[in-house]
Amino acid sequence: MTQTQSKVTPDLVRAAYGALGSGDRAQIEQYWSNDMHWLVPGLHALAGWYKSLDEFLGFMAKTAELSGNSFEMEQVTILTNDEWSADVTHNRGRRAGVPEGDTSPYTNLDIWVIHLLRWRDGKVVEGRGAIFGDGTTRFNEFWSQLLPDGTRLPQ
Amino acid sequence: MTQTQSKVTPDLVRAAYGALGSGDRAQIEQYWSNDMHWLVPGLHALAGWYKSLDEFLGFMAKTAELSGNSFEMEQVTILTNDEWSADVTHNRGRRAGVPEGDTSPYTNLDIWVIHLLRWRDGKVVEGRGAIFGDGTTRFNEFWSQLLPDGTRLPQ
Amino acid sequence: MTQTQSKVTPDLVRAAYGALGSGDRAQIEQYWSNDMHWLVPGLHALAGWYKSLDEFLGFMAKTAELSGNSFEMEQVTILTNDEWSADVTHNRGRRAGVPEGDTSPYTNLDIWVIHLLRWRDGKVVEGRGAIFGDGTTRFNEFWSQLLPDGTRLPQ
Amino acid sequence: MTQTQSKVTPDLVRAAYGALGSGDRAQIEQYWSNDMHWLVPGLHALAGWYKSLDEFLGFMAKTAELSGNSFEMEQVTILTNDEWSADVTHNRGRRAGVPEGDTSPYTNLDIWVIHLLRWRDGKVVEGRGAIFGDGTTRFNEFWSQLLPDGTRLPQ
Incomplete structure (x- = not known):
């Protein structure tokens, strides 16, 4: 039965992201x-490697803080396969605490992303993001902490 | 039977890359x-969109030329799923015509990549690469055409 | 008297750029x-080194072509000193052949630049540009040849 | 006499950097x-604007800390002119706390830089750095906090 549980499926991937979004540690x-x-x-x-679930959740919290919870990932x-999943998303967000009306890439994000996850026994053991185009x-x-004019935002 | 033919499988993906590597247009x-x-x-x-098979093959030929056919993609x-494939590769290469002994990133490539392919009727209709880490x-x-000291290589 | 001629002054720098702008080879x-x-x-x-006046003029012609002659350098x-000059400019331009209304950094340039020139016997023998901020x-x-959506412009 | 004091000379520029290196606030x-x-x-x-002497000295202290005081600026x-100075330097340094033997650009710096300073009444009121080549x-x-393999250094 272990084999059935460890099979990677789109439903399992969705459940894993759902748990992440719940913020409930036991569920995560x-x-x-x-x-x-x-x-x-x-x-x-x-950027770079986060080397535990704690570090990863710290990263997630940081992105939420810096984007004022505006970060949205639309699933594509x-x-x-048996051991890996890849999910494609369209990610949009806006930097927190930036001047209204600024439409620059320093404060507005709109990118297409893929996350490659490696699974063992029904759990994600490794993930890597990658970004399409430029x-x-x-x-x-x-x-970055920059506005287009070089002003440094608080980090 | 059309349904069976258009199902995306790892074997189909391998066959597609194999055809690409053959250089035989009919097979491709x-x-x-x-x-x-x-x-x-x-x-x-x-960088950017290549908007036909001809343009894509032109891009492939350019990478082979600029890397003196040293480009290697090791499949990971x-x-x-029904409509898409994603293949992960470890890509290595060396710029053609560069000084021996140069170990800089300007002349030596060693990156982990993912390609997302969209399929229709058993053929790739769209592909996008993305790169892990930095x-x-x-x-x-x-x-780029640069050596570490700013010398411009012929393009 | 040679000494007087070879002394680097703001007037000499302005004359040198003026000659460059004239397009007249003898004057240049x-x-x-x-x-x-x-x-x-x-x-x-x-980017990189242009290793003769011919190559440098080729670079200048290329920037004019790619920007549809819209490139403007406002002197600040x-x-x-005896051997060097540095001139600060505010450079603006727009890529040629791009969609009207595109306000992205891929098609619109607005940067502050400094050029460091080395002089010998009243002539520039070396120049290097550098850019402020981001x-x-x-x-x-x-x-780059890119539009924000990844379309490749003719180069 | 005010005029004489406010005249910008290479000696004044050297004295200003000397004061900065002394770490003595009154002298600075x-x-x-x-x-x-x-x-x-x-x-x-x-990167970006530091908007007071305190912020600038904080930046200087941070660069010394992150480079383990290895940062060297060789003056070229x-x-x-009456209101501005520009000084060209060759800057080298090594990231603190990184693996011995790593020769990558993530941990080793070797660049040519120019600093443009604006002076008023004998004091620097604005400075901007810019970097040559790539x-x-x-x-x-x-x-960045990255090693070549994506490991995150403590910031």
Whole structure:
């Protein structure tokens, strides 16, 4: 029966993201391993490896804070095989605390992303994001502390 | 039977890349639609949308030329659903015509990549690459015409 | 008297740029050495060393072509010492052949720049540009062939 | 006499940097205005405007900390006019706390820089750095928290 439980399916992937969104730690731990690793793409203050579920949740909280909870991930499709899943999303958000009317990539994000997850025994043990097109340049600008005129936002 | 033919499987994906590698146009057209589109990630001279199979093959030929056929894609895993595939690869290459001994990211590429393909009737109609970690910065450097000292290579 | 002629002054710098703007080769050669070198900053198709006056003029012609002659350099100040000059400019331009109404950094340039020139016997023998703030990211986007949606412009 | 005092000369510029290096606040304030502004170039955690002498000295302290005091600025030349100075330096440093033997741009910096200073009444009221060649990409990598494999250094 273990085999059935560990099979990666689109439903399992959706359930894992749903748990993450709930903020409930017990529910999250059903799908995300405590020693999971996560690699954020790009060259900016949030980029690189997060080496535990705690660090990953810290990263998630930071993105929510910096974007004033405006971050939205619209799901496009989910692919799987026995050990991996990949989900494609359209991500949009706006930097918190920035001047109204600023439409620059420093304060507005609109990118297409793919997350590759590795699963073991029904839980995510590793995840890596990657960005389509030139979205990485815009991701780097968005997570920087800069406004277009070089003003530094509080981090 | 059409349904069976159009089902996306890891074997189909492998066959499509195999055809691409063969260089045989008839074989390629069995798996890649003539009006396919392909989005190369990053901010460099080869980045952006290629809007036909001809343009895509032109891009492939350019990467082979600029890397002196050193480009290697090692396959890590393939994921699918009914309409899409995603294949993860470890890509390595060296710029053609560069000084021996140069180990900089301007002349040496070593990145982890994912390609998302959309299929219709057993053929790829759209593809998009994306790069893990900070590989996009290194991809931008590699496809630039620059050596570390700013010398411009012939493009 | 040679000494007086070779002294670098703001007037000499202005005369050199004036000659460059005239497009008259004989006039240009009065101020710019035939074996001058010029380093364009950033990571984009035009970046790197141009290793003669011919190559430098080719670069200048390319920027005019790609920007549909919209490139404007507004002079802010000129500094000198016996051997060097530095001129600060506010540069603006718009990519040629792009959709009306596009206000993105891929098609619109607005940066503050400094050029450092080295002089010998009254002529520029070396020049290097550098960009203030995050203008380098925007310079890289502007000289890329990309529109914000990833469409490739003819180069 | 005010006129003589406010004249910008290479000696004045050297004295101002000397005061900065001394770490003595009273000495620093002789050359750097308390409400000075400073613009750090690039797209990284330290980039952007510092809007007072306190903020600027905080930035300087941060660079010393992150580079384990390895940061060296070798002076190349100094240019002036009545109101401005520009000094060219060759900057080298190594990230603190990184693996021995790592020669990547993420941990090693080697760039050529120019600083443009604006003076009033013998004191710097504004400064802006800019980087030659593709040094901005390498500056962004160096001040990131990343090692080449994506490990996050403590910031």
